[in-house]
Each structure stands twice: as structure tokens, then as C-alpha cells.
Amino acid sequence: MYLLITFFAAIIATIVWYVQMPKDPYKVSTLSFMYWGASLMWLVDGFFCIAEGEPFLEMSFKDALLGFTAVICGLIAWMTILLVKGDKINFFYK
Amino acid sequence: MACFLVPAAEAVVITVIKKSVKKKEISKINLKSDDGVPDIKTETGLSWSRKLNWLTNLLWGGVFLLAIEHIWHGEVVLRPPFLTAMNNPENIAPMLHEIATVGVSMAIFVTAIWSVMVLVSDYLYKTTAAFKHAMGEE
Numbered sequence: 001m002y003l004l005i006t007f008f009a010a011i012i013a014t015i016v017w018y019v020q021m022p023k024d025p026y027k028v029s030t031l032s033f034m035y036w037g038a039s040l041m042w043l044v045d046g047f048f049c050i051a052e053g054e055p056f057l058e059m060s061f062k063d064a065l066l067g068f069t070a071v072i073c074g075l076i077a078w079m080t081i082l083l084v085k086g087d088k089i090n091f092f093y094k
Numbered sequence: 095m096a097c098f099l100v101p102a103a104e105a106v107v108i109t110v111i112k113k114s115v116k117k118k119e120i121s122k123i124n125l126k127s128d129d130g131v132p133d134i135k136t137e138t139g140l141s142w143s144r145k146l147n148w149l150t151n152l153l154w155g156g157v158f159l160l161a162i163e164h165i166w167h168g169e170v171v172l173r174p175p176f177l178t179a180m181n182n183p184e185n186i187a188p189m190l191h192e193i194a195t196v197g198v199s200m201a202i203f204v205t206a207i208w209s210v211m212v213l214v215s216d217y218l219y220k221t222t223a224a225f226k227h228a229m230g231e232e
Contacts, residue, residue: 034155041156041200
């Protein structure tokens with residue numbers, strides 16, 4: 001379930017990045033790559049689960065909660081990167 | 095258990111390579127601005143430091159979110175030895191097996207997707223540049 005949630009977050013972040021191209025004042029590309037990286041890695045993990053006879057996706061509330069936690073942690077990491085890299089003015093005032 | 099360690103190791107290596115490439119590009123390219131960052135365009139297309147930046151973002155981002163997932167599942171703790179599998183000698187062999195199979199596959203898969211992305215972006219860059227050039231001539 002967390003794979004699906006992160007995958008949709010990656011698609012949304014990519015669309016936002018694409019709309020802002022070629023400028024990327026809020027570094028949405030970083031957020032997009034973060035979600036894509038996690039989605040690809042969990043996809044590989046899912047294939048190994050199938051090989052071991054386990055389900056590819058677990059549709060449970062706990063897994064959904066993990067997915068949303070991962071998305072929120074990604075957002076926090078992205079905001080931290082924006083602040084640390086000196087884009088405070090863009091982030092708060094633009 | 096600790097599959098994200100392989101992409102993490104790759105991310106460290108690629109970050110070091112990226113910084114080295116960036117330094118070389120800065121010394122080669124005449125900067126149009128004084129911000130210390132190489133221009134996006136080079137004579138051959140997108141700069142390698144930018145392409146490697148995509149890969150490091152993919153790897154570090156993935157590693158970060160996978161670390162969150164492992165903490166969630168109790169496989170990683172924030173105190174030594176950090177990996178709960180290390181507490182039981184019987185779990186060390188399965189952990190190493192997972193690192194060697196799932197971890198390596200993750201690193202290869204992400205790098206393969208990035209390679210395709212680089213090829214596609216280079217193709218798009220060239221065709222768009224050719225298109226702009228053709229429009230300019232008309």
C-alpha cells in the first residue's frame with residue numbers, strides 16, 4: 001500500500017515539476033526524485049515478495065499509514081533541503 | 095532487513111564522483127553567472143554533474159524513505175548496533191543474503207532507470223535544439 005501512495009506522490013510531484021519547467025524555484029525536482037527513488041526500490045522489494053510467495057501489495061490501514069508517513073517525511077526532508085540550501089526567501093516570500 | 099544499505103553505499107560513491115565532475119566542469123565551462131554552478135548547457139548537451147545529481151537524488155531519497163520504513167517495521171533502531179538483526183546471530187546470515195539479493199537489485203534497477211532517463215533526456219535535448227535551430231533558420 002505504501003508503494004502505491006508513494007507512487008502517486010511521485011506522479012503529483014513530477015506534474016508540479018513539469019508545470020514549473022524550465023525554472024524550478026522550489027526544487028520540486030528533488031521531491032519528485034525522492035519519491036521516485038523510494039517507489040522504484042519498493043517495486044523491487046515487491047517482486048522479491050512475489051518470488052517468496054508473499055503478496056506484492058498489502059492493503060491494510062497500517063501500511064496506508066506508513067505510506068502517508070513516508071510522504072510527509074519526504075515533504076519535511078524537501079523543506080529542510082530548501083531551508084538549508086539558502087532558498088528561504090523563495091520558500092517563504094515568493 | 096537492511097537492503098537499503100547497498101543503494102546508500104552507491105549514493106555515497108556517486109556523490110563523491112559528482113562533486114569531482116562538477117569541479118572539472120566548473121573549470122572547463124565559462125560561467126555566465128557568478129553563482130559557482132556550471133551552466134546547464136554544454137556543447138554536447140546536459141552536463142554530467144546535473145545527470146549525476148538526478149541519480150544521487152533518486153538514491154538518497156529512496157534510501158531516506160526506506161530507512162523510515164525500516165524504522166517503522168522495527169528493523170532499524172536509533173541505537174547501536176542499529177540493525178535489530180545484528181542482535182541475534184541467527185538473523186545475520188539472512189540479513190546478508192537480503193543485502194546481496196534485494197539491495198543489489200534495488201541499486202541496479204534504480205541505476206538502470208536513471209540510464210534510460212539520461213538517454214531519453216539527451217535525445218529530447220538534441221531534437222529540441224535541432225527543432226529550435228530549424229525554426230530559427232526559417
